[in-house]
Amino acid sequence: MKALSAVTVAADRAPDAIAQCQTVCSDCNLRELCVPCCGLTRHEKDVAERLAFHRSRVRRGASLYRTGDRFASLFGVRSGFFKKLALLEDGRHQVTGFKMAGELLGMDAIGTERHTGNAVALENSEVCVIPFAGLQALAQEIPSLQRHFRRTMSREIVREQGMMLQLGTMSAEERLALLLLDLSRRFAMYGYSSTEFNLRMTRDEMGSYLGLKLETVSRILSRLQGEGLIRVKQKFIRILDRPRLEQVLGRRQD
């Protein structure tokens, strides 16, 4: 895959795997989501030495992986922004999620042999490639890692399923509020501002994710701005009145 051909920067300054891993993870914003390096004891970290990591750049518009690709690695997003796509049988496709720096990509494929969707960079990005075979071998020896990993994976599945479930019963306004608050929370979690951020996706991509047309997305954003809940200027979003934005989600009692 072209996107993964770039020489890793980390390899230059860190000749052996563990040093590299430490370099990667110490100043890395993957935090608790970085499965192999966090929550391990000294000894376990030694064992982790066997895992070979490397970084890789993905240019805007390039795919990190595609539907049907053999599943070999997980990807930690070090910087940048991705969308996940599902291809429907009839050739159309739908955005199934967004991933930002600090989050893991590729878990959709665990259990199957192949990736079940595409991951496309929405801006020039950098990922940490985590070979799954090595990770699994490691997990055999370190039960805490096994647990951590299973928990992360299932949380991911529950979160995404819950999201999709809810979307089915929500109005367009509720969907937008949910997306904005979700992005806000995640930006905050990884150390960015929770009240101002730039959307990396287009209205069309938001709509695809939320099950709305791009015009509807645009209209609702304008409406939320008109009501003083947010400020919108193209891709820039500022949350002006979080409580009321949360109320949009809260006021559904049937």
Add this chain to the structure above:
Amino acid sequence: MKALSAVTVAADRAPDAIAQCQTVCSDCNLRELCVPCCGLTRHEKDVAERLAFHRSRVRRGASLYRTGDRFASLFGVRSGFFKKLALLEDGRHQVTGFKMAGELLGMDAIGTERHTGNAVALENSEVCVIPFAGLQALAQEIPSLQRHFRRTMSREIVREQGMMLQLGTMSAEERLALLLLDLSRRFAMYGYSSTEFNLRMTRDEMGSYLGLKLETVSRILSRLQGEGLIRVKQKFIRILDRPRLEQVLGRRQD
């Protein structure tokens, strides 16, 4: 849990676990979905002897498990019909799927410690209780079982996610066609008629699953009947023109 208190019939005629398991599985319609008993070699079956199975009845309207219940067992549906429910934070709930004889229930909880949803019997049913701890121990020793199990689980997740994904972009008519064809396919898979069957769920439950109101479900069924695609009489469904019903799903080209 009340629902699981019934004395197992199988235990009476089969004193030891393996004999019981064979009894259960040989005339059981779980087929390839019955994780522990299928695809095992002679030796592996011996190992499987350790797994204690039992059967249990669940009366119409009773819960097999509830949200938050400690996850201890998987359930193979031997006979009957279940709906799965998700409880949304605001107290409302939504049908997330239906399970018929031959299918597995409880996989939603794997990875977490607790069940993430309810399973309610829509008619008097019988399940095969599969203790997960034993299953997992067994899987440690039998790699093929491990694989089989992971594959079954991930297929389940992919199928359900795909379903929910698609629903988001479909019209009411497409949703109904999808549900009818899905049920038809599954009835056929387990040896029942694929062209005539009785729905076990109400219009309201179909609607909850499909993201539609019960009146809409009723109207669409009437419309499909008017067009000669199906015959509807209350809960009875006969598929009259499968090709055209499939076309309802196929004619979505954007």
Add this chain to the structure above:
DNA sequence: CGGAACTTTGACACATATCAAAGTGTGTGG
């Protein structure tokens, strides 16, 4: 037989999609 639960159908309201056109921003090549 009577009541409860479920289903069907109609009239109407409303949210979102569709179609169309103008506006804004961005990158590229001259």
Add this chain to the structure above:
DNA sequence: CCACACACTTTGATATGTGTCAAAGTTCCG
């Protein structure tokens, strides 16, 4: 550096699908 093309966004007018409310019909079961 400008100009042009292209991609994306906004807004309006209108169409359409589904929800809502209401009432009558059906089936089931005590």
